[in-house]
Amino acid sequence: MTTYRSFINGKWIESSSGKTIPNINPADTNDIIGEAQLCTREEAKSAIEAAYGAFKGWKRTPAPARGRILTRMARLMEDHKEELAQLLSHEEGKTIGEARGEVQRGTNVVEFCAGETRRLNGETIQSELPANFAYTIKEPHGVVGIITPWNFPIAIPVWKLAPALAAGNTVVFKPASNTPATAVRLVELFIEAGIPDGVLNLVIGSGSTVGDEIVSHPAVRAISFTGSTEIGLKMYADVAKRGIPFQAEMGGKNPVVVLEDCDLDLAVEHTAQGAFGSTGQRCTASSRAVVMEPIAEQFVEKIVARAKAFKLGPGLDPSSEIGPSVDEGQFNTVLKYMDIGKEDGATLLCGGKKAEGDGIENGYFVEPTVFDHVTPDMRIAREEIFGPVLSVLRVKSFEEAMQVANDTEYGLSSSIFSNDYNSITRFIDEIESGMTHVNSPTTGGEAHIPFGGIKATGVGPREQGSTALDFYTELKVVYVDYTGRKREGNLY
Ligand code: NAP
Numbered sequence: 392m393t394t395y396r397s398f399i400n401g402k403w404i405e406s407s408s409g410k411t412i413p414n415i416n417p418a419d420t421n422d423i424i425g426e427a428q429l430c431t432r433e434e435a436k437s438a439i440e441a442a443y444g445a446f447k448g449w450k451r452t453p454a455p456a457r458g459r460i461l462t463r464m465a466r467l468m469e470d471h472k473e474e475l476a477q478l479l480s481h482e483e484g485k486t487i488g489e490a491r492g493e494v495q496r497g498t499n500v501v502e503f504c505a506g507e508t509r510r511l512n513g514e515t516i517q518s519e520l521p522a523n524f525a526y527t528i529k530e531p532h533g534v535v536g537i538i539t540p541w542n543f544p545i546a547i548p549v550w551k552l553a554p555a556l557a558a559g560n561t562v563v564f565k566p567a568s569n570t571p572a573t574a575v576r577l578v579e580l581f582i583e584a585g586i587p588d589g590v591l592n593l594v595i596g597s598g599s600t601v602g603d604e605i606v607s608h609p610a611v612r613a614i615s616f617t618g619s620t621e622i623g624l625k626m627y628a629d630v631a632k633r634g635i636p637f638q639a640e641m642g643g644k645n646p647v648v649v650l651e652d653c654d655l656d657l658a659v660e661h662t663a664q665g666a667f668g669s670t671g672q673r674c675t676a677s678s679r680a681v682v683m684e685p686i687a688e689q690f691v692e693k694i695v696a697r698a699k700a701f702k703l704g705p706g707l708d709p710s711s712e713i714g715p716s717v718d719e720g721q722f723n724t725v726l727k728y729m730d731i732g733k734e735d736g737a738t739l740l741c742g743g744k745k746a747e748g749d750g751i752e753n754g755y756f757v758e759p760t761v762f763d764h765v766t767p768d769m770r771i772a773r774e775e776i777f778g779p780v781l782s783v784l785r786v787k788s789f790e791e792a793m794q795v796a797n798d799t800e801y802g803l804s805s806s807i808f809s810n811d812y813n814s815i816t817r818f819i820d821e822i823e824s825g826m827t828h829v830n831s832p833t834t835g836g837e838a839h840i841p842f843g844g845i846k847a848t849g850v851g852p853r854e855q856g857s858t859a860l861d862f863y864t865e866l867k868v869v870y871v872d873y874t875g876r877k878r879e880g881n882l883y
Contacts, residue, residue: 401588445589458508
């Protein structure tokens with residue numbers, strides 16, 4: 392059986408904790424893929440110390456030379472695309488098509504960040520004083536802690552690692568405990584790409600021990616986190632006490648607004664893809680359909696038919712369209728919310744239970760679920776479920792649609808289906824989300840386009856795109872006086 396170890400100061404270590412956790416295939420719980428050794432707090436400390444020790448050398452390495460390592464990493468990810476996708480699908484459960492898409496997105500981000508190392512530019516600034524000028528330099532923070540979730544265990548780590556390393560930071564990377572295999576494989580590829588010892592350290596272990604050590608250790612000078620709002624906001628409070636930069640991308644409850652003049656078949660297809668694709672385990676998943684009353688009956692009829700048509704199955708089976716929930720905890724959470732929806736009085740139109748069938752008996756499969764007549768106060772309309780569950784909220788006017796769509800603590804993504812320019816433009820003006828889509832699903836993103844949310848979803852600068860390196864750099868301002876004389880007049 393494969394054992395997943397942590398990588399500290401250029402070495403794969405044997406943890407002294409004696410604790411391991413099994414890496415279970417969520418599509419078939421009899422299939423144990425491997426086991427991960429869990430690090431101790433002391434081992435996490437040594438990873439931070441290694442990153443601290445490697446920082447000066449990495450900072451001094453010219454940015455384009457750092458970029459060349461990232462370019463090699465992008466090539467390696469491309470060369471290993473199929474292998475990475477298979478591993479991802481096996482470990483996390485998403486379909487092989489979704490896994491290939493994730494690896495490609497990760498590769499694109501690495502490639503983009505490699506290019507950014509050639510324009511890590513500051514600016515020169517004219518002075519009010521003669522023979523004076525100022526300029527700015529972008530500098531790395533030092534050791535950066537990177538803490539990631541399980542739902543995109545390749546794309547999210549690389550969209551933090553690549554900009555952090557490009558900017559000259561050294562890294563301690565803690566992946567989610569239930570996706571260690573993809574994390575180990577990524578680090579192996581970084582090693583092959585030429586990352587120097589100590590610059591990138593991987594610590595596998597629980598959030599409450601190694602995660603907490605990363606968050607509280609004084610040598611860690613910035614933290615980038617993606618995960619639940621509950622953990623992220625608690626971490627934000629802890630990090631604030633140390634006064635260091637913090638970036639978090641957290642939960643979502645993304646609305647799709649469906650207006651009467653839309654192409655209904657397009658709206659149904661994209662809402663279904665957004666709600667049920669990746670088993671609803673995307674932060675950008677469409678979880679609320681806000682539909683105008685006159686077309687609601689037709690909308691629910693069509694979306695129920697679409698939900699029932701999806702083929703559930705192991706992600707590695709190319710005919711599967713929806714994989715399992717990632718683990719027992721997530722599976723039970725989704726089932727619990729299905730019960731909550733029924734108890735709260737929503738109308739269950741399809742799904743609402745564990746999925747049965749040949750080839751999925753031993754996996755964490757749930758049926759794609761649609762609830763109708765959901766009201767904004769119901770828990771299924773307010774709380775992130777992270778499963779293939781869509782709530783339909785019927786509304787009578789555009790104003791009510793906007794009120795309902797914005798009635799959430801979250802603000803990650805949204806979309807509108809309409810062919811009326813004025814309605815679309817008003818929606819873009821009024822929707823409270825960091826990203827919004829017109830006549831397309833709430834999901835998706837591109838490497839060169841900023842990604843992130845507002846409200847209780849996002850803290851700090853956006854990831855990816857033109858903003859990718861903002862979080863990972865400090866600005867130093869330099870004043871230069873080349874008069875060679877004592878300054879006269881009013882000084883300020
Ligand atoms: P999670 O439970 O919050 O865990 C995220 C990471 O934090 C894991 O590595 C976890 O480690 C670690 N962690 C847990 N407790 C910690 C602590 N006290 N100190 C330090 N680290 C700690 O989230 P998840 O279940 O993995 O991921 C699903 C969530 O991520 C959803 O809410 C989803 O919306 C969100 N997400 C958001 C985005 C976005 O861009 N907005 C993207 C993807 C996912 P362990 O695994 O060891 O517990």
